[in-house]
Amino acid sequence: MKGNKLVALVLHMVLALVALVMLYPFLWMVFSSFKTNAEIVQNPLSLFPKAWSPVGYRNIAVLGGNSIWHYFKNSVIIAVSISCLTVLATSFGGYALYRNRKLPFFALIEKSFMVSMMYPAVLLLIPLYVVVVKMGLYGTNNFGGIILASSTGAWGAALPFFLAKQFFASVPYALIEAATIDGANEMQIFRRVMLPVMFPVLATSFLISFLTSWGTWLPVLMLSKDMSTYTLAAMLVNLNSDLGVDLSQTAALSTVLTLPVVLVFLITQRRVMDGIAAGSVKG
Template structure:
């Protein structure tokens, strides 16, 4: 009897969860559905929920740009470099904040929160002028520095919560056993911080991968531009090539979707652990 009541109580939450999942997933499904349609059927007023017959003409048109692979390379280099540098700096900074007492420690944490409240659009001109002064305009490493300025406050703040969740007694026990600081970090802290590193690295990757504003303003040469700038190229004075735009959006989304499929378990663990420990 109790099992039946429990099942009935779960019906309503499950229905709401299914409806919410359908609302979230449907735009993604429709994007893939439209991308595989024949270009002449993309703007049809009659909804077609299955792209039959399947056509890859939109993808061929989208990838016809001679600079496509250069855009993809620049996006990957900028995004992955941002992730690696952000994780290295964030790990060192978060451990220093939690495990060491130094003057200005509380103020540093407050500044991390305040910096996250500044809208990115407000920093376009200052960053443009700064990069121009150091000769880093129209330069992919300059774009990486820009991404780091927005990613680091969040990643340091998030990893700080994970470091606080590691009992200091584990590190003290490792030190008693003769481990150096580096070995303690590698064998004790790093495995326990893995879920948090995955969660924050995904945030860093998505922020760098999806950026259009800074890539458009700071990179002028076609050979240095990234995929978000490429997406806008399908909008011309003659109109918008909707089929190619949607196909380009699918291509642009695939790396993030594939990345999510591989790390989704770590991501959920990292997000829930960070919520409890932070």
């Protein structure tokens, strides 16, 4: 018994050490946002600042002529819109494959989502740019092109699609048959029968998509005509210049960008795990 307790103690100590190693870069970023550039350069591995300074946050209060809250608002609008569009498209797609698997090209569509998980998203930028321009969604204060391009499978639609598909496969087909006998059409079956029972999967898909799209910057930079549609992530990339990098400013903006998604995940992690479990059950 004592031997088992000793092994458990050693194991927990090792796991705590691993957790500390994984957590250290995040803590370093947060504390470095309160340091000056000189202190960061002189003591790059130190964690706590010698003198707490808000200079980094003062420097990011206005970026590119816009308030930091302007870019925060853009991030929220784009991330929420991408998440809603992704959940809507993947839930409809998963239901369609569940109901009519033998229809032409449905098997190909299903496999294409798997390919999208392995395909480098950067290779789609030029085709997406051409599509966005041809649709008239490229312009000042126009989020449409960014949202449409970022909602593609290459930027995180594959996992919500498979969660929805696997969840539908676990639903007893007797529910569908009963609704069909009562005269319900496909949209009524989806809205009144499926949606109420798949809410955990929908919530999980939304959160996964939100957490993924919050840090998306490449399509934003590619499809923005000016900084009016930049997000926090795009501005973070834009901080670097030929004149050098402001480390304190970069750490401050990185903290502002990271903390919201960390808090969202900590608050919703149980629901995310439950939704993944619900969507991974194969009937």
